Amino acid sequence: MINILSRTKVFGGEHIRFSHESQVNNCTMTAAVFLPPQIRESQAPLLIWLSGLTCNDENFMTKAGAFRAAAELGLAIVAPDTSPRGEHVPDDPEGAYDFGLGAGFYLNATQAPWDENYQMYDYIVSELPDVLDEHFPVDTDNMSISGHSMGGHGALTIALKNPSRFQSVSAFAPICAPMDCAWGEKAFSNYLGDNEEDWAKYDTCALIEAGAPELPTLIDQGLADSFLEEQLLLDELEAVCEDTGYNAIIRKHPGYDHSYFFISTFIEDHIRFHWDHLRQA
Numbered sequence: 435m436i437n438i439l440s441r442t443k444v445f446g447g448e449h450i451r452f453s454h455e456s457q458v459n460n461c462t463m464t465a466a467v468f469l470p471p472q473i474r475e476s477q478a479p480l481l482i483w484l485s486g487l488t489c490n491d492e493n494f495m496t497k498a499g500a501f502r503a504a505a506e507l508g509l510a511i512v513a514p515d516t517s518p519r520g521e522h523v524p525d526d527p528e529g530a531y532d533f534g535l536g537a538g539f540y541l542n543a544t545q546a547p548w549d550e551n552y553q554m555y556d557y558i559v560s561e562l563p564d565v566l567d568e569h570f571p572v573d574t575d576n577m578s579i580s581g582h583s584m585g586g587h588g589a590l591t592i593a594l595k596n597p598s599r600f601q602s603v604s605a606f607a608p609i610c611a612p613m614d615c616a617w618g619e620k621a622f623s624n625y626l627g628d629n630e631e632d633w634a635k636y637d638t639c640a641l642i643e644a645g646a647p648e649l650p651t652l653i654d655q656g657l658a659d660s661f662l663e664e665q666l667l668l669d670e671l672e673a674v675c676e677d678t679g680y681n682a683i684i685r686k687h688p689g690y691d692h693s694y695f696f697i698s699t700f701i702e703d704h705i706r707f708h709w710d711h712l713r714q715a
Contacts, residue, residue, distance in 0.1 A: 436569050439464070445505035446471035449495060450570075458553040458561050459518040465562065466491040467570055468501055472508035477573040479712040480566070481705070482558065483513045484592075486583030487617070488536045490515045494582075497694035503705040509712070510572045514562055516585070518551040532617050533624060539612075540588030541636045543625040552625060555636075558592055559599070576715045578708040580604040582697060583661070586653075587612055590638040594646040602650040602711040604704045606697050607659055610671035611639040617665050639667075639674045651682040652707045654700050656690030 439451040447470040456463040470478055481504075483494050494500070494513045504511055517523075517538030524547045526534035543552035563574040578601050581589035586608025593603035612618020613633050622633040634640035655668050662668065668684070675682050690696040 436565065444468070445501045447473075447501065447505045449501070451491065452569075454565055456518070456557060456561060458556045459551050461518045461520040461523055461551055463515055463518065463557070464491055465512060465514040466495050467513075467566065467572070468495070468504060468511040469570065469572070470505045470508045470510060473510070473571045477571050478508055478510035479576040479709075479715070480572045480574060480578075481509055481511045481708050481712075482562075482577060482579045482589075483511055484540060484558065484579070484581030484585030484588040485513065485516050486581070486585045487516070488531050489585075490536070493694070494697075497698065498701050499698040500701045500705055503702045507705065507709045509705060509709055510570070512562070512566060512572075514558065517554065520551075523551045524548060533620055537584065537621065539584060539618075539621045539625065539636070540592060541621075541625055544632070545625060545627050548625050554588075555592065558588065559596055576601065576712055578602045578604075578712055580606075580704055580708065581608070582606040583666075583692065584609055584617070587618075587636075587638065590651075591636050591641060593649055594638065594641045595635075597647040597649055600649065601715050602652075602708050604652040604654075604707060606654050606700070606704075607656060607661070607666055607692055608638065608653060608671075609666055611637060611667040613637045613640065614670065615665045615667055639670050642671075642674050642678055642680050645678075648680055650707070650711050651680075652704060653682060653684045654696075654704075655684070655686050656692065656696045657686055657688045658690055659692045659696075661692055
């Protein structure tokens, strides 16, 4: 059962915002889906988009400018929220932006009180596709995944751990080595505890180093991004890819920052990158 919150026509397709009761997160979750005009004839392949810290389902859908290319190609897009929500859902005790509400980090929390609600990994990998499969004409057997910042971390780690579920993966300014940055250390220590072996299960660099299967991978990074050196650590991912022979396309763009101005500039490249792999499936 879903609750339709809004329906809006765009580029011949439709943007639908909806909510549903999540069994894994024990709360009401909100998401948005773009359905291209081609769904009148057949199911559409699906791109899952994961947003970053402080965001929800609306940021990508309103700012990225992805609908024109997606409508042309026949690609559906779903943008879920970035964390569980609700009065009963615990938040950062100090109200900080980088943990708790809006900062689920796309993992399954194991530590109280977070483990009651913060099961975003299971939500993205299993529950959300099941909801989409039941209520929308999208092909959840033919999916790719992408994201930004914390969502780029989520997209990369989820794809690396589930290579049979996704045809390709991409990211804008991802948190590449969360075990080594302040954002990741705070989230992992609270959600997962002190055992760094548990942290490594949600770290892109650690997963590739451990031999994760290679997927078609595209990463874009702005060189004027204020988070690049201390939080995103792209250099660590580049080193791991070189050491292991993991063939990722990594593009660097002088002058671009961490914002949706950057994402909107290159989103069509990502849409077409994923389409090339989805249409071959």
